[in-house]
Amino acid sequence: MKQAKTLTVKEFKRVLAVAKAGRHAERNALALCLSYYAGLRVKEIASLTVGDVYDTSGNVKEIVTLSASQTKGSKGRVVIVSKKLAIVLADYSKAQNKLLGQAYRPLLRSQKGAAFSGNSLCQVFSKLYAQAAIDGASSHSGRRTFITNLAHKGVSAKVLMTLAGHQHMSTTQRYIDVNDAMLKAAVELV
Template identity: 50%
Template sequence: MASQGRHGPRNRASLMLSYLAGLRVGEIATLCWCDLLDGGGKVREQLRLSAAVTKGGHARVVFLNARLRREIEQYRGTLGQHPALLQPVLITQKRSAFSANTLCQLMRSWYDQAGLDGGSSHSGRRWFITRLAHSGISPKAIMMLAGHRHLSTTQRYIDVNDEMMRAAVEVL
């Protein structure tokens, strides 16, 4: 749903930044092309979020996997001419940056349109953390990727269901 229509590529890019990099909506809204592109115009393998844009007020490095880098390149290709480096990655119909609140509301509307109850701007981030945990990634690594200072914060994001618990005890 979100990836359809006139703003589909932009909408898809915002969701992919959430699902594949675990970014918060406020972090996504503040991204400029200079954050994502290196000096040669290629999508970086990692970006640095300054303390000013992170929730905890601590700078962190975000790694962009190959799939996300391709998604960003595809999105950039839909923009016609290459955007200026200081231009926001996601722009509104009025050609300005999104506020975190507006992007948050927009993301919620995509989940509602898709019939997914309870979806929010945090759903991609929650999926990112849960998926890493279920893939056996070190809790400390997940904590750092999420930008959390305490493991207990990261643990609250991890969803578990009965099937997972059943499989866990079968390992014994």
């Protein structure tokens, strides 16, 4: 099975611009950012509730705890919220204006007002990438880019594995993309 495309910064900005210009702009942009800035799987994004990411005062949590039912496999995990993602989540809360006090409400709601299934949110991602004319991108592209970017910035393998929620290093290694520029930079270190 072919792996999802890793995104360049330019491509991510382009798909984000497409999301922000379309219907459900805030919701779709947040879904992209949760994948790109936190490495969340589409199933995990679809399962998030307001209470998962905001405290009772409406502040963005620094750590999101995912239950086993929200993740792939049978183990829960924690997701660290970066400063960039915290800003996006704070802006989303302001735009939604009614999130406080609705801890069990889905964070991202479909057109019908219900929680997304993983498959239906996957279709949203596919549509956004198609509109942005990014070939080979899928709902897994943000996650794969998150892991690849951290690996190329020297983040240790154990930390990558933990952030990705993987149980085996071999799984994490399959996510890391390599290109000619990276190979050239590596040999120049000698």
